[in-house]
Amino acid sequence: MKKNQMVHVSLFLAHVLLLISLHGASGKDYISAVGDPGMRRDELRVALEAWNFCNEVGAEAPGMGSPRAADCFNLTSSSLRHGVSEDDNKLGVGTPFPGISQGALNNVDLYAAEKELYLGSLCQVSDSPKPWQFWMVMLKNGNFDTKSGLCPANGKKAAPFSPGKFPCFGSGCMNQPIVNHQETELLDGDTMRGSFSGSYDLGSDLSNGNGGADGISFYEVVWQKKLGVGSWVFRHKLKTSKKYPWLMLYLRADATQGYSGGYHYDTRGMLKTLPESPNFKVRLTLDIKQGGGPKSQFYLIDIGSCWKNNGQPCNGDVLTDVTRYTEMIINPETPAWCSPTGLGNCPPYHITPDDRKIYRNDTANFPYSAYHYYCAPGNAKHLEQPVSTCDPYSNPQAQEIMQLLPHPIWAEYGYPTKQGQGWVGDARTWELDVGALSSRLYFYQDPGTTPARRIWGSVDVGTEIFVSDKDEVAEWTLSDFDVIFTPKKE
Ligand SMILES: *[C@@H]1O[C@H](CO)[C@@H](O)[C@H](O)[C@H]1NC(C)=O
Numbered sequence: 359m360k361k362n363q364m365v366h367v368s369l370f371l372a373h374v375l376l377l378i379s380l381h382g383a384s385g386k387d388y389i390s391a392v393g394d395p396g397m398r399r400d401e402l403r404v405a406l407e408a409w410n411f412c413n414e415v416g417a418e419a420p421g422m423g424s425p426r427a428a429d430c431f432n433l434t435s436s437s438l439r440h441g442v443s444e445d446d447n448k449l450g451v452g453t454p455f456p457g458i459s460q461g462a463l464n465n466v467d468l469y470a471a472e473k474e475l476y477l478g479s480l481c482q483v484s485d486s487p488k489p490w491q492f493w494m495v496m497l498k499n500g501n502f503d504t505k506s507g508l509c510p511a512n513g514k515k516a517a518p519f520s521p522g523k524f525p526c527f528g529s530g531c532m533n534q535p536i537v538n539h540q541e542t543e544l545l546d547g548d549t550m551r552g553s554f555s556g557s558y559d560l561g562s563d564l565s566n567g568n569g570g571a572d573g574i575s576f577y578e579v580v581w582q583k584k585l586g587v588g589s590w591v592f593r594h595k596l597k598t599s600k601k602y603p604w605l606m607l608y609l610r611a612d613a614t615q616g617y618s619g620g621y622h623y624d625t626r627g628m629l630k631t632l633p634e635s636p637n638f639k640v641r642l643t644l645d646i647k648q649g650g651g652p653k654s655q656f657y658l659i660d661i662g663s664c665w666k667n668n669g670q671p672c673n674g675d676v677l678t679d680v681t682r683y684t685e686m687i688i689n690p691e692t693p694a695w696c697s698p699t700g701l702g703n704c705p706p707y708h709i710t711p712d713d714r715k716i717y718r719n720d721t722a723n724f725p726y727s728a729y730h731y732y733c734a735p736g737n738a739k740h741l742e743q744p745v746s747t748c749d750p751y752s753n754p755q756a757q758e759i760m761q762l763l764p765h766p767i768w769a770e771y772g773y774p775t776k777q778g779q780g781w782v783g784d785a786r787t788w789e790l791d792v793g794a795l796s797s798r799l800y801f802y803q804d805p806g807t808t809p810a811r812r813i814w815g816s817v818d819v820g821t822e823i824f825v826s827d828k829d830e831v832a833e834w835t836l837s838d839f840d841v842i843f844t845p846k847k848e
């Protein structure tokens with residue numbers, strides 16, 4: 359070999375080594391926890407679920423079937439081949455489908471849970487370490503007819519009680535929505551688009567297509583993507599009305615099996631690996647066009663899990679399972695209820711990034727304005743006073759909720775540090791260290807028990823318009839959604 363050839367070869371080797379190490383440093387140490395990293399897969403899988411006040415069905419909307427639907431397709435050379443038919447989407451209680459159990463056939467709540475599994479089987483994509491099924495659009499109606507006796511209190515069957523505490527216009531107020539589905543189509547040869555839309559006002563005419571009719575509730579999720587390019591963009595719209603003043607609309611990455619946040623049935627979803635604190639991050643692009651008014655609790659981001667007060671994982675026993683939520687509300691109109699004079703709305707302590715504990719009675723140091731509201735599980739036995747306990751009715755079991763606000767102390771985790779960041783007119787791509795942040799938040803546990811593993815079965819983005827006194831509209835797009843983690847070194 360001549361000398362200049364040798365130089366060439368070693369330069370070439372140096373180049374290869376450089377490439378390998380750059381590759382390592384530039385993100386290949388990350389693994390995605392979702393089946394569709396960054397929403398870039400052309401062959402989309404998306405589903406819809408609708409919940410009543412306590413995360414059940416209660417009653418199906420006439421002609422709509424059970425409130426579970428999906429849109430999943432493969433690409434052939436020039437067309438979309440759909441795996442879910444409109445007949446599948448319209449399946450309703452009493453109509454059997456492959457795999458349904460006897461007990462579920464005539465029970466609206468169990469029927470919906472098993473329909474989700476069935477739709478999942480039609481959408482499932484083989485993958486490692488597990489197959490996955492779909493992104494999940496979740497809708498929830500916050501009306502609660504307290505005379506119906508439909509919702510348990512902290513998981514215990516509860517007697518009906520007189521109205522006043524919750525919104526409800528009268529019997530039937532807990533209804534499921536109209537669901538219109540526009541199956542994903544290929545337009546102009548290179549753009550794919552589909553949608554779910556509808557209203558809670560049964561019988562309302564949505565044919566004008568804008569959903570903006572006065573006094574009528576409305577929701578819409580439109581997904582669109584250019585073939586082979588970039589991310590799906592999910593455009594969401596949610597409108598409240600006098601009859602439906604409390605509505606929720608989220609896009610969720612849920613567990614592919616087991617429980618997902620707030621859901622006490624076996625679920626299907628997108629998280630083929632369950633993220634565990636402290637080791638995971640969430641990437642996404644969010645562009646909020648309309649905020650939804652002062653009561654719109656827009657979550658960047660909400661994570662949900664379930665563990666018992668003794669730290670053990672949930673097992674479906676609604677009397678001892680507890681849903682846990684961590685959510686940052688980015689609507690700048692949301693005040694901090696936690697304050698030196700409202701200690702019962704604060705967690706007992708805050709933990710700094712360098713692991714110092716600051717008690718809430720330390721008025722010189724506790725970051726009150728970083729916390730909107732903390733509420734403890736209603737079935738906890740050893741709570742520190744003063745304390746607020748969470749609403750006992752709005753989940754199938756007790757719940758614990760930690761609601762944060764943008765604040766400089768969250769800078770370490772890549773979260774919004776100032777009111778207004780990420781809000782209307784400030785579209786951004788975020789990389790949130792959700793795992794590290796959620797590892798340092800307070801959650802209730804019985805004294806002397808082993809700390810729970812914080813494994814999250816749901817990661818979602820969207821808004822909860824919380825009892826608005828006028829019709830409000832929220833509108834936003836979400837894209838590039840990913841949940842990533844660094845694998846454990848072997
Ligand atoms: C889509 O492709 C997957 C994997 O090849 C296959 O299992 C599934 O049956 C296909 N679905 C349709 C509707 O073609």
Ligand SMILES: *[C@@H]1O[C@H](CO)[C@@H](O)[C@H](O)[C@H]1NC(C)=O
Nearest residue numbers: 706707717718719720742743
């Ligand atoms: C503050 O709260 C902590 C924990 O509850 C308690 O141990 C401490 O005595 C309190 N300090 C004051 C000054 O009240």
